[in-house]
Amino acid sequence: MDTLARIKQLAAKEFSLEPEKLDPKAPLDTLGIDSLSFIEFMFKIEEEFGVAVSDEDLKGIKTLGDLERRVAASLAAAGKT
Amino acid sequence: MTQRRVAVTGGGVVSPLGQSLEDFHRSLIAARSGVRPLPAEVAQGSGVQVGALVDWDAAAHFKDSEAANLDRVAQFALVAAGQAVSAAGLAVDDPTRVGVYWGTGLGGSHTLEASYRQIYGKGEWRTRPLTVVMAMSNAAGAAVALRHGLRGPFANFATACSSSAMALGEAARLIASGRADAMVAGGSEALLTPATLLAWQSLRTLAPADPADASASSKPFDKRRAGLVLGEGAAAFVLEDEARARARGARIHALLTGYGNTCDAAHMSRPDRDGQVRAMREALREARLEPQAIGYINAHGTATAVGDVVEAEAINVAFGGAAKEIPVSSTKSMHGHLLGGAGALEFAAALLALEQGILPPTAFLEQPDPACALRHVALRAERVAPPRAVMSNSFAFGGSNVVLIAERAG
Numbered sequence: 001m002d003t004l005a006r007i008k009q010l011a012a013k014e015f016s017l018e019p020e021k022l023d024p025k026a027p028l029d030t031l032g033i034d035s036l037s038f039i040e041f042m043f044k045i046e047e048e049f050g051v052a053v054s055d056e057d058l059k060g061i062k063t064l065g066d067l068e069r070r071v072a073a074s075l076a077a078a079g080k081t
Numbered sequence: 082m083t084q085r086r087v088a089v090t091g092g093g094v095v096s097p098l099g100q101s102l103e104d105f106h107r108s109l110i111a112a113r114s115g116v117r118p119l120p121a122e123v124a125q126g127s128g129v130q131v132g133a134l135v136d137w138d139a140a141a142h143f144k145d146s147e148a149a150n151l152d153r154v155a156q157f158a159l160v161a162a163g164q165a166v167s168a169a170g171l172a173v174d175d176p177t178r179v180g181v182y183w184g185t186g187l188g189g190s191h192t193l194e195a196s197y198r199q200i201y202g203k204g205e206w207r208t209r210p211l212t213v214v215m216a217m218s219n220a221a222g223a224a225v226a227l228r229h230g231l232r233g234p235f236a237n238f239a240t241a242c243s244s245s246a247m248a249l250g251e252a253a254r255l256i257a258s259g260r261a262d263a264m265v266a267g268g269s270e271a272l273l274t275p276a277t278l279l280a281w282q283s284l285r286t287l288a289p290a291d292p293a294d295a296s297a298s299s300k301p302f303d304k305r306r307a308g309l310v311l312g313e314g315a316a317a318f319v320l321e322d323e324a325r326a327r328a329r330g331a332r333i334h335a336l337l338t339g340y341g342n343t344c345d346a347a348h349m350s351r352p353d354r355d356g357q358v359r360a361m362r363e364a365l366r367e368a369r370l371e372p373q374a375i376g377y378i379n380a381h382g383t384a385t386a387v388g389d390v391v392e393a394e395a396i397n398v399a400f401g402g403a404a405k406e407i408p409v410s411s412t413k414s415m416h417g418h419l420l421g422g423a424g425a426l427e428f429a430a431a432l433l434a435l436e437q438g439i440l441p442p443t444a445f446l447e448q449p450d451p452a453c454a455l456r457h458v459a460l461r462a463e464r465v466a467p468p469r470a471v472m473s474n475s476f477a478f479g480g481s482n483v484v485l486i487a488e489r490a491g
Contacts, residue, residue: 016146039210040150 003049003075004068010048011064014041024065031064051075086323086338087253088490090331091169093161094429095269096314097133098416101164105416105426106433109441110462114296114415116310119273127278130290131298133312133417134273150211151224152189153271157315157422158221159228162265166229169319170331171263173230180233180261182252183222184244184268186421187277192216194274221269225317233261239421242381244268245316246424246475246483250340252320262322267425269315281311284350286385297445299418301382301411302389302453309383312417316425323490335435338470339368339486350478352388357395360482361472365399368470368486372403375486376468377434379427380455381476382411382443383418392474393453408434408465410458414444424475428485431471435487438467 001009004024012019015033022031028038039058045067046052051074053061061067094101097115098108108115115133124130135157139148142160151159162181173179192215196208214220219237226235234255238247245268252266281287288308291298299310326333341363345356365372381392389411397404412430419426434440439462446459470488477483 014146014149016144036211036214037150043207043210 003072006048007045007064007068007071010044011041014044022064024068025063027062045071049075051078084257085259086336087256088321088323088326088333089318089335089337089432089487090321090326090333091165091171091319092334092429092432093164093168093317094426095135095157095161096316096416096426097135097312100160102168102429105429109412109415109430109433110439112415112442112444112461114444115312116296116298116417118290118295123273123275124278125275127275128282129278129287131288131295131310132273133310135314150215152192152215152220154185154189154269155221155224157271158183158269158317159224161267161269161315162225162317163228165265165267165317165319169321171319172329176230176232178233178262179231180235180264181222181226181231182234182236182238182248182264182266183225184238184246184248184421184424185218185221186239186241186244186270187272188218189216189220190272190274190277194276225265229265231265240477240481241479242418242420242423242477243475243481243483244421244424246428246473246485247342249318249320249337249425249428250342250483250485253337253340256320256322262325264320265317266320267315267317268422270420270422271313272420273311273313278311287311288384299384299414300445301380301384301414301443302393302449302455302457303446304448304450306384306386306389308385309413310417312419314416314419314426315422316429318425318428333490335432335487336490337485338488339364339370339484341367341482341484343482345480345482347480349480352391352476353480354391354395354398356480356482357392357474357476358399360484361395361399361474364472364484364486368488370470370486372400374470375407375472376465377431377440377471378407378409379431379471379473380409380411381474382413384413389450390452392476393455396455405456407456408440408458408463409455410441410443412441414446424473424483424485427475428473428487431473431487435468435471435489438465440465
């Protein structure tokens with residue numbers, strides 16, 4: 001499964017949403033994901049992918065697509081892809 | 082100033098004796114105990130043998146994604162409060178005039194313990210971002226306010242074993258004074274976690290399992306009593322300005338007319354007779370009742386060696402000669418000690434006596450301790466003419482004493 005599909009699956013479970021309704025380009029708040037919920041979700045993303053996302057990088061994540069790119073970059077940097 | 086009277090218009094219960102007010106009452110009538118051996122995964126190395134657990138299925142009440150972000154103590158609170166709001170048929174026309182006063186001794190123990198397990202146990206210096214908002218002691222009450230959109234006064238009382246009784250008493254005063262029209266009030270506790278159990282065990286105050294019958298391990302007022310049994314759960318009530326309740330045709334279960342609140346300021350854990358007497362007298366004075374008007378007392382009765390004797394003496398001092406006639410029981414013999422949730426749950430037990438004239442018993446009280454000279458309701462529930470008023474006592478570590486009096490709506 002690719003990174004975006006895994007993220008979508010985790011997000012669907014975390015927020016009780018249908019995976020197909022998770023538009024990777026949609027701003028997180030339009031998906032009903034507020035900042036507190038997202039920080040909690042990030043914690044699980046870090047565990048799942050074995051990456052660490054800095055506070056600075058976190059600020060740049062506005063959509064699930066942003067999240068995918070950030071995770072992919074971290075995995076690449078760690079030589080995990 | 083003419084004070085408004087406070088009606089109880091709905092109740093909800095999540096307890097080791099059932100998960101509705103009706104089921105809880107049925108268990109009390111049957112003198113059924115919810116005390117049982119603690120499963121190994123709960124007790125772990127604590128050495129605690131018995132407890133009164135709620136048979137909890139979070140999935141029956143919450144989506145997985147909700148349950149994961151609510152500590153067990155808040156889950157209990159939401160379900161009990163939801164039952165109370167629905168039973169009362171509470172209509173919130175102005176949400177700023179309806180609030181939540183909640184009580185919990187410890188807050189989100191499961192959350193905190195899971196966090197510490199990860200940090201100290203596994204040596205991973207990571208913890209869930211929601212740890213703070215799930216573990217804070219006001220989280221359970223805040224979840225109730227959030228769920229029902231109640232924007233009036235809010236408070237969380239954390240006075241150990243008197244927490245939820247205090248929440249009820251203070252909420253009643255708020256309504257009486259006109260500051261709120263209705264309040265959701267009660268309390269919850271869920272601290273049967275290995276490390277918290279160990280802390281209690283270290284106090285040397287918990288009862289071991291009764292070797293013949295583990296369900297009979299909590300024996301208040303009995304010569305054989307060996308300490309308290311910890312429980313968990315929640316109870317909630319809708320309190321309402323009586324005139325408002327009558328105007329909307331609500332069923333009025335009782336009037337909460339008396340509230341006593343004192344502090345021993347004598348010792349951190351040893352109970353003090355004088356502080357308890359003052360709390361009972363204050364509640365009687367506020368309700369403008371003579372002692373004889375009280376037809377049932379739900380005692381604090383934790384089944385500790387010292388506590389039961391001090392309370393029995395306090396009742397005898399506060400009620401004088403009338404004490405001989407007033408039926409007393411400790412329902413902790415069946416539901417264990419809910420600590421922060423105890424006062425509200427036992428208020429629910431007292432309402433059974435008030436509304437139906439059924440006095441819940443002190444189960445397993447076969448050998449009353451002569452040092453606890455009371456008119457016990459022993460072993461089995463008793464049926465009487467519904468009394469005019471009932472009392473519920475809650476006495477806490479820290480020397481906090483809270484006494485509630487409920488009267489028939491009549």
